[in-house]
Amino acid sequence: MTTTPTTTASSIEAPTMRPPAATATGLVKVYGRGDTEVRALDGASLVVPAGQLTAIMGPSGSGKSTLMQTMAGLDPVDQGSIRLGDTEVTTLSEKQRTLLRRERIGFVFQSFNLVPSLTARENITLPLRLAGRSADTAWFEELVTILGLGDRLTHRPTELSGGQQQRVAVARALVTRPDIVFADEPTGNLDSRHGQALLAFLQRAAGELGQTVVMVTHDPTAASYADRVVFLVDGRVVSDLAGPTVTTVLTRMAELEQPASRAGR
Amino acid sequence: MWHLTLRNLLAHRGRFALTLLAVVLSVTFISGSLMLTDTSERLLEDQFRTASAGVDITIRDAAAFDSAMGVEVERDPLAAGLLDQVAQVPGVGQAHPVADGQGVLEVGGEAVVPAGASLLSSYSPEPLGAFTVRQGRAPENDGEVAIDLATARTAGVAPGDTVAVLTDHRTILKVVGLVGFAEADGMPGATVALVPLHEAQRMLGTTGGYSEILVTTTDDASVQDVLDQLRTRLGERYAVSSAQDSAAASASAAQEQIGSLTMVLTAMSAAALLVGAMLIANTFAIVTNQRRREIALLRAAGATTGQVSRSILGEALVIGLLGSALGVGMGVLAADGLRTLGAAFGTDLPDGPTVLSASTVVISLLLGLGVTLVSAVGAARRVARVAPVEALRDSAEASPATRARGRKRSALRLLPLGAGLAGTAAVLAGAPALVLVPAALATVAGIALLGPAVTPVLAQVVGAPLARMGLPGRLARQSAARAPRRTTATAMALALSLALIAFMTVVATSLKEGLSGTYRETVTADLVIESSRAEMLGGLSPHVVQEVDGLAEIATTSRVRYGHWLDGGTTSALTALDPDTVTEVTDLDLVAGSLDALDSGGVVVAQSVAAERGLAVGDTVEMTFSYTGDQQLEVVGILESLDAQALSTSWFVSLETYAEHFTEDMDASVLLRVADGVDVEEAAAAVEAALVDHPTADVRDQATAAAARGATVQQVLGLVTVLLVLTVIIALLGITNTLALSVSERTREIGLLRAVGASRAQVAWMIRAEAVLVAALASLLGLGLGVGLGAATVRALGQQAPLAVALPTGRLALVVAVALAAGLLAGLLPARRAARIDVLRAITTH
Incomplete structure (x- = not known):
C-alpha cells in the first residue's frame, strides 16, 4: 500500500497514476482538393498526460494549430481517433462537440479573446452562464486572486492592458475546471514580462492545481516552461522532449529542420 | 475612382441588396400612386368624353x-x-x-x-x-x-x-x-x-x-x-x-370624389420615402464604417478626401438609379394593387390600362435618386474624415476623440426636442393647431438626434425581460446598447412608421367616438332610416317617409336633408330639418334664438361658427345656392356645437327653406319615434315591411345608427393603416439589414462565443433577441410619439368643436404585438447567418 508521489514535474518517464487526459491516434486532416490539397495533419499521434503542461512546437505550416483545433473539437478530422478522457471526440455531432467544449475544454487564444461588451467578471463566467450553471465561488475567488484580477473585475476589455486581458482569458478557460485547457500562442501578443508571468501561471496551474494544459507555441522560451515539448513536422509528431530548457529546445529544433530542408520540402 | 466604385458595389452585392430593395419599395409606392392617379384621371376623362362624343x-x-x-x-x-x-x-x-x-x-x-x-x-x-x-x-x-x-x-x-x-x-x-x-x-x-x-x-x-x-x-x-x-x-x-366643357366638368367632379384617396396616397408615399431614406442612410453609415480600414488604405495610397467621398456618392448614384428604375417598373403592379386596396376600403376607381406618363417616370426617378444621394451625404462626409493612419490601427472602434466631441454637442442636440415639446405644449395651452406641424417635426428630429444618448439606457430598460431569459438575451441587450447610433437609426425608421399608425389610430378613433358619442346623446330617435349606400347627400327617396308616416306603430317621423352651398366661394354643407317634429326625436339645445323661428326662412348656426365669425341672432349671412344663387338669410338661432356636430353640419334651415333653394329631393335620414306601448323591434319590422319597395333604405336602431357615424373615418383609417404597413415592411428590412451587417462585423466575437460553448441555437436566439429588442425600442418611441402627438392634435381640434381623446388600447396593443412579431421575423435571416458562422474560420482569420 505504498504510493509514490504522482506529481514529479521534472521526472520524464515516471508514469502518473492518472490516465492520460487526451489521446490522439493517427490524425489526418486534409484541406482543399487536387492541386490545392494540403495535408495539415498526416498521421499525427499524441498522448497528453493529465496534470501536465504540454507544449506543441513546430515550424510554421507544420500543423500544430490544426492539431490543437482538432483535439479541442473545433474542427473535425478526416481520419484517426481523438479520445478525451473516455470520450471519442471524432464521432461526436456538432451539437455534442459544442457541449464538450462548454463542459470539458477551456480555451486561450492569441488575441480577440474577450467579448467586448462584457465586463471582466462576465467574461470569466461566460462559459458557465452559457451552460446555465453558477460559478463555484471559492474556485472563482482563488483564480482571480492568483491571477491578480481582483480589482479589475468590473472593467470592460478595452479598459484592461493586454496582459490583464490575457489573464482574464486564462481565468475563463479555467473557471469550469475543464479536463484540458488549450492555449494557442497565449503569449503571442504580450511583452516578455507579461508573457513570462502568464507562462509561470500556466506552469503553476499544471503543477499545483493539477490542470492539464496544452499550449501551441513557436517560442522556445515559452516552451521551456512546459513539462514536455512535442515537436511537429509536416503534420506528424516527430519528437518529444521532457524537462525542456531553452537550449535543449533550440538544439532539437535545429536538428529537426535540417533533415526537412535536405529533403527539399 | 469610378472603376473602384463599381468594383466595390459588385464585391459587396449582399450588403447593398437590401438598400437597393428599400429604394425600390419606396419608389414603387410613389410611382404606383402617381400611375393610379394618372390612370384614374385619364379613364374618367375618357369615360365622360365618350359619353358626349x-x-x-x-x-x-x-x-x-x-x-x-x-x-x-x-x-x-x-x-x-x-x-x-x-x-x-x-x-x-x-x-x-x-x-x-x-x-x-x-x-x-x-x-x-x-x-x-x-x-x-x-x-x-x-x-x-x-x-x-x-x-x-x-x-x-x-x-x-x-x-x-x-x-x-x-x-x-x-x-x-x-x-x-x-x-x-x-x-x-x-x-x-x-x-x-x-x-x-x-x-x-x-x-x-x-x-x-x-x-x-x-x-x-x-x-x-x-x-x-x-x-x-x-x-x-x-x-x-x-x-x-x-x-x-x-x-x-x-x-x-x-359638350367638351360639360364632360370636363363632370370628370373633374368625379375626380374630386377620388381626390381624398389621391391625397392619402401622396402622404403615405412621402412617409414611405422618409422611412426608406432613414434605412438607406443607416446602411451607408454602417457599410462605410466597416470599410474604414480599406478607405484609410486608399487615403494612405494617395486618394484625396474628395475622391473617397465621391466614390461613396457614386455608389449611391448607381443604387439610386437602379432602384428607381426597378421601382418605376414595379409601380405598374403597385397601381393595380392600390386600386384593389382602394376598392376594398370603399373608393372605387375606374379600371383600365395603366397610364405611364413621362412625368411619373421623371418624378419617381428624381425622388428615388435624390433621396438615395441625400441619404448617402452623411456617410460621404464621414468617409472624408477617415485619417490615413487608421489603416495601421487594429480596431475599428470609434476613437475616444469623436466621443468627447459628441458629448459637447449633446447640449445643442436638446434644442429641437425642446422646441418640439414647447410647441406641443403651446398648442395644448391654446395656440393654433397648425403650430403642431413644425412641433411634431422638431420632436421627431429631436428624438433622432438624442437617440444615441438615450438608446443605451432605453435598451437596458426595454431589454430587462430579455436579460432575465439568459445570457444570449443579455448579450443581445448589450449589443444593442453598444452601437447606440446604429440601434437608434434602425429603430427610428420603424418607430416613425409605428408613430404614424398610432397617430392615425388615436385621431381617427377619437373622431369616430366623438361623432358617434354626440350622435348618441343628441339624436334620441328610436329608429333611424338611412340609405345603405354611402351617398354624399343621403339618397333616400322622399317616398320613404310617406310609406312610414301612416304606420300605427310610429308616432313621429322627422326628415333630415343635406345640401351643399357656397360660403364666399368655399363649398360648405347645411342640414335641413323640420322644426315642428325634430324636437321629438332629438335633444337640441339652443344657446340663443329658437328652432321654431326657422319657419320664417332664416338659418340657425352652430355656436363654434357663430363665435368664429362673431354672428348673433338678427345678423344676416350671405349664402350661395346652386339653384337660387346668392341669398341673404337671417340668423335666427345659435345651436350648441356638439348638437350641430351630431347633425353633421354647422348650418341649419327648415325643410321649406331648403325646398326654396334646392332642386335636390332626397332625404338623408328619417328619424322615428315609436308609438307609446309599441316594442322597438316590432316597430322596426313594421317599418321594414313598409319599405319593401326601397331596397336601399336601411332601418337602424339608435345605437346602430350612432355606430355608423364613424364608418367613413373607420374606412379611411383602415386604408391608411394598410398603406402604413408597407412602410413598416420597409423599416423591417432596415432591421434585417442592420443586423446582417452587424453579424458580419461581429464574426470573430460570435466565433469566440461558439468556441467557448455557445450552441448554434443560443447564437441565433441572441440575434433574434436583438431584433425584437430593436422592435420593442421602436414600439416604445413610436407609440409614445404617435399617441402623444395624436392626443395633442385631438386636443387642438377640440378647440373648435369639443372632442375627447380616445385611446384604443386594444388596437395599440395589437400594433405593438405585430411590431414585435415582425421584429422577430426580421431577425430570422441574420440569426441564421450568425448560427452558421464557422467557428474555426471566425477565430483564426485575421
Missing part, C-alpha cells in the same frame, strides 16, 4: 355652380316646349331630349345595389348616346328596357327576362337588349337601365320634362356660333355649354 352642345337648367364635394348638383327639368325653341335655332342639326335619374334595378325580387350610381336614362341612339347595343335591340316601346352587359352578366339577366326598376314606384320591364358603354361592358361601379324617353319621364315623374337636351350642329355651322346663338335666345335660365 357624338354631341356638340348640351343644354341644362342653369345652376350657380356645377358640383360640390364631387357631387353634381341637381337641376330642374327643362320644359317640353324648349325642344322646339332649340330646334329652330339656325345651325342646330339635331336636338335630342334626355331624361335621366336614379332607378334601382331589381332582378328576381332582389335589388342590385352597386357601389356607385343606379342610372336610369332614356335611350339615345348612337352617336348621340354613348351606349351601343351589343345584344338584342334598343328599347323602343313602353315596358322595354336595355341593361348594361356587365350588370347583366353579374346579375344573370338575358334578353327576354323580366326585371323591375324602382324609382318612386316599381316598374316591371322586359329586357330587350344588352348595351356596352363605348368599348367597355358597362360603367364602373354602376348599373345602367335604358328605357324609351316617354317611359323614363313617367318613371322619374318629370311630367314631360327633360333633364337635358343634346344638340348637334349642322356641318356648315361652327359650334361656337351656335353656342352663342343658343345662349342669346334661351337666356340666363339655361346653361348652354359645349
Whole structure:
C-alpha cells in the first residue's frame, strides 16, 4: 500500500497514476482538393498526460494549430481517433462537440479573446452562464486572486492592458475546471514580462492545481516552461522532449529542420 | 475612382441588396400612386368624353355652380316646349331630349345595389348616346328596357327576362337588349337601365320634362356660333355649354370624389420615402464604417478626401438609379394593387390600362435618386474624415476623440426636442393647431438626434425581460446598447412608421367616438332610416317617409336633408330639418334664438361658427345656392356645437327653406319615434315591411345608427393603416439589414462565443433577441410619439368643436404585438447567418 508521489514535474518517464487526459491516434486532416490539397495533419499521434503542461512546437505550416483545433473539437478530422478522457471526440455531432467544449475544454487564444461588451467578471463566467450553471465561488475567488484580477473585475476589455486581458482569458478557460485547457500562442501578443508571468501561471496551474494544459507555441522560451515539448513536422509528431530548457529546445529544433530542408520540402 | 466604385458595389452585392430593395419599395409606392392617379384621371376623362362624343352642345337648367364635394348638383327639368325653341335655332342639326335619374334595378325580387350610381336614362341612339347595343335591340316601346352587359352578366339577366326598376314606384320591364358603354361592358361601379324617353319621364315623374337636351350642329355651322346663338335666345335660365366643357366638368367632379384617396396616397408615399431614406442612410453609415480600414488604405495610397467621398456618392448614384428604375417598373403592379386596396376600403376607381406618363417616370426617378444621394451625404462626409493612419490601427472602434466631441454637442442636440415639446405644449395651452406641424417635426428630429444618448439606457430598460431569459438575451441587450447610433437609426425608421399608425389610430378613433358619442346623446330617435349606400347627400327617396308616416306603430317621423352651398366661394354643407317634429326625436339645445323661428326662412348656426365669425341672432349671412344663387338669410338661432356636430353640419334651415333653394329631393335620414306601448323591434319590422319597395333604405336602431357615424373615418383609417404597413415592411428590412451587417462585423466575437460553448441555437436566439429588442425600442418611441402627438392634435381640434381623446388600447396593443412579431421575423435571416458562422474560420482569420 505504498504510493509514490504522482506529481514529479521534472521526472520524464515516471508514469502518473492518472490516465492520460487526451489521446490522439493517427490524425489526418486534409484541406482543399487536387492541386490545392494540403495535408495539415498526416498521421499525427499524441498522448497528453493529465496534470501536465504540454507544449506543441513546430515550424510554421507544420500543423500544430490544426492539431490543437482538432483535439479541442473545433474542427473535425478526416481520419484517426481523438479520445478525451473516455470520450471519442471524432464521432461526436456538432451539437455534442459544442457541449464538450462548454463542459470539458477551456480555451486561450492569441488575441480577440474577450467579448467586448462584457465586463471582466462576465467574461470569466461566460462559459458557465452559457451552460446555465453558477460559478463555484471559492474556485472563482482563488483564480482571480492568483491571477491578480481582483480589482479589475468590473472593467470592460478595452479598459484592461493586454496582459490583464490575457489573464482574464486564462481565468475563463479555467473557471469550469475543464479536463484540458488549450492555449494557442497565449503569449503571442504580450511583452516578455507579461508573457513570462502568464507562462509561470500556466506552469503553476499544471503543477499545483493539477490542470492539464496544452499550449501551441513557436517560442522556445515559452516552451521551456512546459513539462514536455512535442515537436511537429509536416503534420506528424516527430519528437518529444521532457524537462525542456531553452537550449535543449533550440538544439532539437535545429536538428529537426535540417533533415526537412535536405529533403527539399 | 469610378472603376473602384463599381468594383466595390459588385464585391459587396449582399450588403447593398437590401438598400437597393428599400429604394425600390419606396419608389414603387410613389410611382404606383402617381400611375393610379394618372390612370384614374385619364379613364374618367375618357369615360365622360365618350359619353358626349357624338354631341356638340348640351343644354341644362342653369345652376350657380356645377358640383360640390364631387357631387353634381341637381337641376330642374327643362320644359317640353324648349325642344322646339332649340330646334329652330339656325345651325342646330339635331336636338335630342334626355331624361335621366336614379332607378334601382331589381332582378328576381332582389335589388342590385352597386357601389356607385343606379342610372336610369332614356335611350339615345348612337352617336348621340354613348351606349351601343351589343345584344338584342334598343328599347323602343313602353315596358322595354336595355341593361348594361356587365350588370347583366353579374346579375344573370338575358334578353327576354323580366326585371323591375324602382324609382318612386316599381316598374316591371322586359329586357330587350344588352348595351356596352363605348368599348367597355358597362360603367364602373354602376348599373345602367335604358328605357324609351316617354317611359323614363313617367318613371322619374318629370311630367314631360327633360333633364337635358343634346344638340348637334349642322356641318356648315361652327359650334361656337351656335353656342352663342343658343345662349342669346334661351337666356340666363339655361346653361348652354359645349359638350367638351360639360364632360370636363363632370370628370373633374368625379375626380374630386377620388381626390381624398389621391391625397392619402401622396402622404403615405412621402412617409414611405422618409422611412426608406432613414434605412438607406443607416446602411451607408454602417457599410462605410466597416470599410474604414480599406478607405484609410486608399487615403494612405494617395486618394484625396474628395475622391473617397465621391466614390461613396457614386455608389449611391448607381443604387439610386437602379432602384428607381426597378421601382418605376414595379409601380405598374403597385397601381393595380392600390386600386384593389382602394376598392376594398370603399373608393372605387375606374379600371383600365395603366397610364405611364413621362412625368411619373421623371418624378419617381428624381425622388428615388435624390433621396438615395441625400441619404448617402452623411456617410460621404464621414468617409472624408477617415485619417490615413487608421489603416495601421487594429480596431475599428470609434476613437475616444469623436466621443468627447459628441458629448459637447449633446447640449445643442436638446434644442429641437425642446422646441418640439414647447410647441406641443403651446398648442395644448391654446395656440393654433397648425403650430403642431413644425412641433411634431422638431420632436421627431429631436428624438433622432438624442437617440444615441438615450438608446443605451432605453435598451437596458426595454431589454430587462430579455436579460432575465439568459445570457444570449443579455448579450443581445448589450449589443444593442453598444452601437447606440446604429440601434437608434434602425429603430427610428420603424418607430416613425409605428408613430404614424398610432397617430392615425388615436385621431381617427377619437373622431369616430366623438361623432358617434354626440350622435348618441343628441339624436334620441328610436329608429333611424338611412340609405345603405354611402351617398354624399343621403339618397333616400322622399317616398320613404310617406310609406312610414301612416304606420300605427310610429308616432313621429322627422326628415333630415343635406345640401351643399357656397360660403364666399368655399363649398360648405347645411342640414335641413323640420322644426315642428325634430324636437321629438332629438335633444337640441339652443344657446340663443329658437328652432321654431326657422319657419320664417332664416338659418340657425352652430355656436363654434357663430363665435368664429362673431354672428348673433338678427345678423344676416350671405349664402350661395346652386339653384337660387346668392341669398341673404337671417340668423335666427345659435345651436350648441356638439348638437350641430351630431347633425353633421354647422348650418341649419327648415325643410321649406331648403325646398326654396334646392332642386335636390332626397332625404338623408328619417328619424322615428315609436308609438307609446309599441316594442322597438316590432316597430322596426313594421317599418321594414313598409319599405319593401326601397331596397336601399336601411332601418337602424339608435345605437346602430350612432355606430355608423364613424364608418367613413373607420374606412379611411383602415386604408391608411394598410398603406402604413408597407412602410413598416420597409423599416423591417432596415432591421434585417442592420443586423446582417452587424453579424458580419461581429464574426470573430460570435466565433469566440461558439468556441467557448455557445450552441448554434443560443447564437441565433441572441440575434433574434436583438431584433425584437430593436422592435420593442421602436414600439416604445413610436407609440409614445404617435399617441402623444395624436392626443395633442385631438386636443387642438377640440378647440373648435369639443372632442375627447380616445385611446384604443386594444388596437395599440395589437400594433405593438405585430411590431414585435415582425421584429422577430426580421431577425430570422441574420440569426441564421450568425448560427452558421464557422467557428474555426471566425477565430483564426485575421
